[in-house]
Amino acid sequence: MKSSVVLFILACVFFASVPQASALPKFASRVGAKCQACHVNPTGKGMRNTFGSTYGREELPMRTYKTVQDTSEDGKVTVTKEDVTNLEDFSTNLTPFFSYGADFRSLYFYDGKSKGTSFFQMQGDLYFDLRINKTFRVYLDKGLYSGFEVFGLAKVLPLDGYIKLGQFIPAYGTKTDDHNAFIRGGPYSTLNPALAGYRQGLIFGQRSEQTGVEVGIAPGIFSLQVGLFNGAPNAGVGGTSATKFKAVAVRGDATIQTDGMNANIGLSWYNDPNPSPLEKGTFYGAFGSVTVLKNLTFIGEFDYIKTPVGGSDTTGYMLYTEINYMVANGVDLKVGYDFYDPNRDLKTGSSGRITVGGEFFPMSGVEVRPLYHINQEKPTDISNNDFQLMFHFFL
Numbered sequence: 001m002k003s004s005v006v007l008f009i010l011a012c013v014f015f016a017s018v019p020q021a022s023a024l025p026k027f028a029s030r031v032g033a034k035c036q037a038c039h040v041n042p043t044g045k046g047m048r049n050t051f052g053s054t055y056g057r058e059e060l061p062m063r064t065y066k067t068v069q070d071t072s073e074d075g076k077v078t079v080t081k082e083d084v085t086n087l088e089d090f091s092t093n094l095t096p097f098f099s100y101g102a103d104f105r106s107l108y109f110y111d112g113k114s115k116g117t118s119f120f121q122m123q124g125d126l127y128f129d130l131r132i133n134k135t136f137r138v139y140l141d142k143g144l145y146s147g148f149e150v151f152g153l154a155k156v157l158p159l160d161g162y163i164k165l166g167q168f169i170p171a172y173g174t175k176t177d178d179h180n181a182f183i184r185g186g187p188y189s190t191l192n193p194a195l196a197g198y199r200q201g202l203i204f205g206q207r208s209e210q211t212g213v214e215v216g217i218a219p220g221i222f223s224l225q226v227g228l229f230n231g232a233p234n235a236g237v238g239g240t241s242a243t244k245f246k247a248v249a250v251r252g253d254a255t256i257q258t259d260g261m262n263a264n265i266g267l268s269w270y271n272d273p274n275p276s277p278l279e280k281g282t283f284y285g286a287f288g289s290v291t292v293l294k295n296l297t298f299i300g301e302f303d304y305i306k307t308p309v310g311g312s313d314t315t316g317y318m319l320y321t322e323i324n325y326m327v328a329n330g331v332d333l334k335v336g337y338d339f340y341d342p343n344r345d346l347k348t349g350s351s352g353r354i355t356v357g358g359e360f361f362p363m364s365g366v367e368v369r370p371l372y373h374i375n376q377e378k379p380t381d382i383s384n385n386d387f388q389l390m391f392h393f394f395l
């Protein structure tokens with residue numbers, strides 16, 4: 001397809017424009033940090049550590065100060081500002097060795113195809129982190145639905161390295177929190193009927209945990225993770241049946257920080273050779289992000305995928321791009337585009353989506369995110385644009 005060549009060239013231009021740089025979500029990119037700087041899980045997602053929790057409560061929200069005047073005995077007036085919403089001495093630590101966290105996402109949406117609306121509880125996750133000793137901890141993430149993460153994490157390797165054993169999502173690409181993105185799990189409903197026989201997205205969305213082991217190192221500006229898994233889908237007791245083959249995930253990136261720019265770039269590879277069509281697949285990905293002037297962030301990912309459909313292997317690709325501009329504390333404007341063509345040998349069957357909206361943090365622990373999606377399909381466009389209004393409460 002000619003369009004696939006054009007999109008590939010655009011993706012190459014985007015990644016070439018990022019100077020020697022690691023793929024992190026926009027907040028990590030803005031501060032020039034790695035995933036493990038804000039999260040208990042070294043590869044990001046889930047429970048925030050002390051720094052991540054403090055940043056989310058004190059740096060993200062809109063400024064909600066009130067002015068307080070004090071007059072001393074000598075008549076001198078002192079003017080100070082106090083936050084009217086933050087709890088003083090707030091902490092997610094129950095004890096020095098046991099802490100908790102939470103993410104709740106509720107969605108109200110309008111579906112242009114059915115002309116209907118609905119409320120949907122997207123997420124309700126509770127996190128628990130138990131430190132067993134100075135180098136080993138146990139982590140649990142349990143949500144409303146069937147999936148969960150639970151693993152032991154031992155930071156015993158050199159180069160700030162670790163070993164992680166249990167059930168979790170493999171490290172791959174950009175861990176955006178938009179579970180509808182093609183690079184995560186794909187839309188909740190098929191955008192294009194021509195894609196009904198194909199994967200709706202990659203296998204790294206909600207409830208996509210796999211059981212296995214992962215090792216990682218983070219020397220200086222670099223980080224590298226290598227994981228060995230049973231393969232997906234593999235939630236709960238799915239690992240009780242022995243498999244001949246194992247899935248492998250590899251992700252590496254590097255981060256560069258200068259006075260006026262934070263940038264990162266990385267590569268990912270995932271391969272599951274299991275014969276089941278639900279599991280078998282090979283993904284190659286390049287991802288990157290760059291933040292300039294501390295408030296303008298570009299995020300992108302390009303993935304080449306090979307999966308079985310109808311008894312034969314097909315090749316396709318995905319493109320994800322996002323631009324965020326922080327107008328002021330707690331106010332982010334967002335424009336994005338993602339594209340998915342599961343079979344590049346066909347002239348039809350692709351889906352694209354333009355996203356326009358914003359993210360607002362009116363107070364600590366609260367996010368409001370309105371997004372409008374302009375959905376595009378080939379061979380014909382379907383009247384299925386949608387609007388989403390998400391409410392996110394977090395600790």
